[in-house]
Amino acid sequence: MSDLPRRDPRQEWIARNRLHPRHAEVLQAMGQGATSEWWGPGGLVRRNPHAVGFVGPNGVKRIDRSGTQQGAGGSSAETSNAERKPLVEIDAPAFMIAVVPDMAGGRLSGHDRDLLGLARQLADADPAARGAVVAVVFGPHKEANFGEAGIDRLLHLDSPEVTGYAPEARLGALIMAEEAWAPRHWLLPDSKLGGAELGRRLAARLGERPTTGVWQVEADAEAATGWHCTARGAAGSLDIRRPLPRIALALAECAEPVSETRHTAAELALPQPLPSTLSRIQDLGQVSVDPSGVALSEAEFILSAGNGVKDWQGFHHAAEVLGATEGASRVAVDDGFMARDRQVGATGTWVTARVYVAVGISGAIQHLQGIQTCDKVVAINMDPGCDMIKRADLAVIGDSTQILEALVTLVAQAREEKRHAA
Numbered sequence: 001m002s003d004l005p006r007r008d009p010r011q012e013w014i015a016r017n018r019l020h021p022r023h024a025e026v027l028q029a030m031g032q033g034a035t036s037e038w039w040g041p042g043g044l045v046r047r048n049p050h051a052v053g054f055v056g057p058n059g060v061k062r063i064d065r066s067g068t069q070q071g072a073g074g075s076s077a078e079t080s081n082a083e084r085k086p087l088v089e090i091d092a093p094a095f096m097i098a099v100v101p102d103m104a105g106g107r108l109s110g111h112d113r114d115l116l117g118l119a120r121q122l123a124d125a126d127p128a129a130r131g132a133v134v135a136v137v138f139g140p141h142k143e144a145n146f147g148e149a150g151i152d153r154l155l156h157l158d159s160p161e162v163t164g165y166a167p168e169a170r171l172g173a174l175i176m177a178e179e180a181w182a183p184r185h186w187l188l189p190d191s192k193l194g195g196a197e198l199g200r201r202l203a204a205r206l207g208e209r210p211t212t213g214v215w216q217v218e219a220d221a222e223a224a225t226g227w228h229c230t231a232r233g234a235a236g237s238l239d240i241r242r243p244l245p246r247i248a249l250a251l252a253e254c255a256e257p258v259s260e261t262r263h264t265a266a267e268l269a270l271p272q273p274l275p276s277t278l279s280r281i282q283d284l285g286q287v288s289v290d291p292s293g294v295a296l297s298e299a300e301f302i303l304s305a306g307n308g309v310k311d312w313q314g315f316h317h318a319a320e321v322l323g324a325t326e327g328a329s330r331v332a333v334d335d336g337f338m339a340r341d342r343q344v345g346a347t348g349t350w351v352t353a354r355v356y357v358a359v360g361i362s363g364a365i366q367h368l369q370g371i372q373t374c375d376k377v378v379a380i381n382m383d384p385g386c387d388m389i390k391r392a393d394l395a396v397i398g399d400s401t402q403i404l405e406a407l408v409t410l411v412a413q414a415r416e417e418k419r420h421a422a
Contacts, residue, residue: 087261088264090152096133096184097183099134100136106140108145114253114257116133116258117257118254119133121217122184122217133152134152134183134268135265137154137156138162148258150257151263154268155268161276165283168280171205173270173274174202176274177270185225185246186246186248189252196249200249202247206247209245211242213233213249216229225244228244229248291320291325296325299351299353300355302327302344302353303325304327305332305361309360315400315404318404321408322408329343344370345370345371346370348370350373355375356377357379357380359380359404361379362383362387363387368388368391371391379391379394379396382398384397
């Protein structure tokens with residue numbers, strides 16, 4: 001199935017036992033072997049937790065906290081890691097589980113991936129009669145890893161009628177999908193980005209009683225659907241347990257996202273074109289929002305400050321010019337330079353920004369945990385050996401004050417040239 005080696009269990013036991021006399025010898029052999037991954041007994045890819053990520057500039061071994069081995073070749077390494085995952089193909093599914101992700105910014109968000117993980121849990125419960133996960137995606141997107149998120153079938157609808165804010169047209173498309181495939185369950189994110197509204201519209205049209213605020217789903221043989229769900233109620237102060245209905249609106253972290261398998265994400269098409277309807281809603285475009293008023297958990301572009309920032313007035317000016325939401329490390333918050341609700345990290349707010357710029361942040365483990373789902377991380381720091389530099393997709397070594405000033409100047413020049421060209 002793969003060329004990943006099956007390692008000796010005795011060797012694995014010695015590597016985990018720090019008191020064993022051969023611990024250092026075996027650990028060194030494993031770290032310098034063919035690979036730090038192998039197939040486990042269940043057919044899943046296992047990682048060697050003792051493999052050192054990289055060696056810093058001073059010859060000190062550092063742990064790769066970013067989730068990928070540094071120096072492995074960038075995107076090509078990620079591609080090869082994805083190709084090593086077992087490919088799951090479901091040619092004749094027994095049933096369908098339909099998911100309508102929000103696709104904020106044209107990509108699968110962390111909330112979307114949690115929802116797809118829940119769909120896989122429902123689809124794979126019975127190995128003898130496996131179901132397929134169908135994702136319905138509206139409008140243009142930038143996502144290239146639908147298969148790694150656990151999607152077996154992809155229904156991409158990109159016509160002008162369903163692009164933008166078009167709940168009535170999208171509802172009509174979902175009704176057509178319902179008539180064509182009759183999914184066993186419909187899963188939508190219970191979010192402010194459109195999933196909550198669309199899910200309620202779908203439930204009203206189908207005459208179903210949906211469950212909102214779902215945060216846990218468990219198998220239950222006595223339930224009519226074979227599953228029970230636990231949902232938040234009474235303004236989040238009460239948990240309500242009921243059989244899982246056909247339509248469920250789930251919260252973030254409702255399930256573990258798919259990480260150890262990849263799926264085909266084969267394209268689907270509706271049996272007939274979308275009907276042209278006279279919508280009562282007209283999309284007038286997005287409204288300009290002050291980035292400082294955007295919650296960190298919802299921000300797409302974050303400029304975050306740490307202990308290395310000395311010119312705070314310049315930092316605030318740069319965030320305003322760039323249109324970025326301000327964030328901060330715990331040190332900057334404890335020192336009183338930023339408000340507590342601006343703290344990023346495991347002890348603050350977990351963020352899912354498309355672009356995260358860390359200015360003068362060394363990269364404590366709690367901070368790196370809070371930005372692990374960010375798409376692109378840019379680090380500005382004086383220390384080339386700090387953990388944030390190792391985590392970053394793009395690193396700039398230098399004084400943060402001078403770099404931000406130069407960046408603001410370039411942005412101002414580009415906007416001025418654009419204005420004159422218009």
